[in-house]
Amino acid sequence: MSFRPPALALVFAASAFAAGGPSQVEKVVRRIEASRSLPRNLRTLCAEIGPRMAGTAGMRRAVAWARSAFEEAGVDSVEVEPVPMPLRWEEGKTGVGVLGGQGFPIRAASSALSPATPRDGIEAEAAYAGIGSPGHILRRRGELADKLLLIRLHEVDSFEGLAVEQRDAMIAMREAAEIGAAGVLFVATRPNGLMYRHVNGIQGKIDPLPSAVLAREDGLRLLRALEDNPSLRLRLDLPNKIGGGYDTHNVMAEIRGSERPREIVLLGAHLDSWDMGAGCLDNASNAAAVVEAARAAVAAGVRPRRTLRFALFGGEELGLFGSRAYIRRRRGELDNHVAVIVHDMGAGPVKGYSVGGRRDLLENLQAVLEPLAERGPLEPVTEAFFGSDHFDFLLQGVPSLIAIQDTSAYYASYHSEADTFDKIDMPQVRAAAAAAAAVALGIADLRERFGKRLSRAGVDDLLRETGLDEQMKFLGIWDDWETGDRAYLEPRTAPAKR
Ligand SMILES: [Zn+2]
Numbered sequence: 248m249s250f251r252p253p254a255l256a257l258v259f260a261a262s263a264f265a266a267g268g269p270s271q272v273e274k275v276v277r278r279i280e281a282s283r284s285l286p287r288n289l290r291t292l293c294a295e296i297g298p299r300m301a302g303t304a305g306m307r308r309a310v311a312w313a314r315s316a317f318e319e320a321g322v323d324s325v326e327v328e329p330v331p332m333p334l335r336w337e338e339g340k341t342g343v344g345v346l347g348g349q350g351f352p353i354r355a356a357s358s359a360l361s362p363a364t365p366r367d368g369i370e371a372e373a374a375y376a377g378i379g380s381p382g383h384i385l386r387r388r389g390e391l392a393d394k395l396l397l398i399r400l401h402e403v404d405s406f407e408g409l410a411v412e413q414r415d416a417m418i419a420m421r422e423a424a425e426i427g428a429a430g431v432l433f434v435a436t437r438p439n440g441l442m443y444r445h446v447n448g449i450q451g452k453i454d455p456l457p458s459a460v461l462a463r464e465d466g467l468r469l470l471r472a473l474e475d476n477p478s479l480r481l482r483l484d485l486p487n488k489i490g491g492g493y494d495t496h497n498v499m500a501e502i503r504g505s506e507r508p509r510e511i512v513l514l515g516a517h518l519d520s521w522d523m524g525a526g527c528l529d530n531a532s533n534a535a536a537v538v539e540a541a542r543a544a545v546a547a548g549v550r551p552r553r554t555l556r557f558a559l560f561g562g563e564e565l566g567l568f569g570s571r572a573y574i575r576r577r578r579g580e581l582d583n584h585v586a587v588i589v590h591d592m593g594a595g596p597v598k599g600y601s602v603g604g605r606r607d608l609l610e611n612l613q614a615v616l617e618p619l620a621e622r623g624p625l626e627p628v629t630e631a632f633f634g635s636d637h638f639d640f641l642l643q644g645v646p647s648l649i650a651i652q653d654t655s656a657y658y659a660s661y662h663s664e665a666d667t668f669d670k671i672d673m674p675q676v677r678a679a680a681a682a683a684a685a686v687a688l689g690i691a692d693l694r695e696r697f698g699k700r701l702s703r704a705g706v707d708d709l710l711r712e713t714g715l716d717e718q719m720k721f722l723g724i725w726d727d728w729e730t731g732d733r734a735y736l737e738p739r740t741a742p743a744k745r
């Protein structure tokens with residue numbers, strides 16, 4: 248859903264219309280459009296470094312790459328900070344097979360954060376357990392207990408369908424755990440044997456039950472075999488490697504502001520990915536765009552009123568750990584964060600920016616977006632979204648935007664082995680990088696502050712108005728917000744000077 252407020256006078260974005268020659272924003276955008284470093288960087292991330300799951304050598308290489316890419320860009324400072332992760336998880340050699348001589352090969356992948364099965368795997372009777380409708384498994388408690396449950400999720404044919412998949416899978420997992428099932432096998436939501444990996448919960452904890460995704464065609468064949476033989480038995484092997492906590496990293500860079508250097512406009516994207524494919528659309532494209540925004544701004548000699556901070560977050564896929572660590576470390580600085588802009592919706596064209604329900608930001612956002620319209624209109628969107636690194640800033644009352652990108656080419660390879668460099672349309676990545684740079688720069692250079700930080704009561708109202716409260720309750724993170732480690736951070740009293 249998008250919202251189009253009436254056109255406004257352009258007084259806010261005064262610098263975009265500086266007399267005599269192209270504006271600062273225009274200079275930066277032209278550099279990005281002609282950049283040779285953006286395609287080179289994106290190729291390095293996707294094709295040389297490859298998958299970057301937190302805790303892997305790929306992510307460590309990506310952090311080293313990010314540090315040197317920012318340094319080469321010539322920014323004022325670069326910082327690498329630790330992000331504590333609760334546990335290490337890696338898939339072992341997953342196996343699913345039919346017992347008793349009726350077998351056929353089944354391609355399967357462990358769900359992320361699934362527990363490991365015992366050394367000899369699990370053998371149990373299979374049972375079809377529906378499509379993830381609420382209450383369905385609970386009603387068949389006696390019949391489904393101790394069995395390996397096959398869940399036939401709907402085939403996904405749009406980005407919105409991925410949210411339905413996540414919801415249905417979470418419902419199935421919770422109910423299966425409650426009735427004491429042996430495990431859950433999901434028929435993949437995307438066809439042609441495509442394998443992918445998601446989490447079944449967003450709290451970065453090991454699931455209560457083992458689960459795996461079966462290639463759609465193999466899963467459907469298994470369901471037909473089960474129709475013919477209702478006492479079919481299966482074996483599930485998930486020798487996942489699970490370990491203790493460790494640190495992954497965020498990488499930040501800064502261009503200090505000329506008039507109000509303490510006020511920060513943060514442009515961010517996550518650097519980590521899943522371990523299948525190369526995490527190229529999710530989210531190397533946007534990580535490279537953030538680096539490019541910094542490089543182009545320095546190269547164009549831009550020095551905005553406020554400080555531009557660029558952040559590549561770690562540990563996003565496992566539970567938004569990088570942005571949460573950033574926030575915890577800077578609890579005393581959050582009042583100085585004028586805006587946070589996050590890009591994490593694939594590599595398609597940017598259609599607009601969501602203000603996460605903050606209607607008070609629309610007028611200033613419109614003023615920032617309007618000068619960019621000649622390269623394709625960017626719309627302010629009011630609808631609020633969970634699911635990326637902007638979210639915990641929203642919970643802290645910081646004005647936070649997320650780029651709304653065209654997802655028509657994104658959903659098909661989302662979190663899958665097909666998220667690879669060949670899916671990249673470089674002109675689209677350039678355009679997304681240009682939008683990111685222009686919006687960050689536009690906000691950093693506004694005469695007045697982009698928006699205020701909301702109080703705890705203000706955030707409570709926002710969560711209710713946007714329906715995020717219900718989403719958070721479903722996702723199991725409402726208590727974190729009420730009293731836990733996502734609670735509102737009042738600024739710490741500054742230490743007395745000696
Ligand atoms: Zn992502």
